[in-house]
Amino acid sequence: TDTNINMQIVPGQVSKLDYTFDEVGEFPYLCTEYCGSGHAAMFGQVNVLSEEDWAAAQAAAEEGDAAPADETTPTTAPTDDEVTE
Numbered sequence: 001t002d003t004n005i006n007m008q009i010v011p012g013q014v015s016k017l018d019y020t021f022d023e024v025g026e027f028p029y030l031c032t033e034y035c036g037s038g039h040a041a042m043f044g045q046v047n048v049l050s051e052e053d054w055a056a057a058q059a060a061a062e063e064g065d066a067a068p069a070d071e072t073t074p075t076t077a078p079t080d081d082e083v084t085e
Contacts, residue, residue: 003027011035021048 009015021027031042049057 005029006032021046024048024050024053 003019003021005017005019007015007017025048027046027048029044029046031039035042
């Protein structure tokens, strides 16, 4: 899926973007505009779950069984191939 999403943000302010994905999967994102010394670390991943997996994740979170964020956060930036797949 090529989401082709681009958003301008203002440092220090919360920004919100709504997008409806049409399939389940892992979708990496990164900052596409050089913005300073931390630019190379500005990346992440959107995980789109099925309704069943979402319900299971919600139930686990309510029971306190959710995985800590640091176990699911990537430690390296995605490659160009991963971003364009």
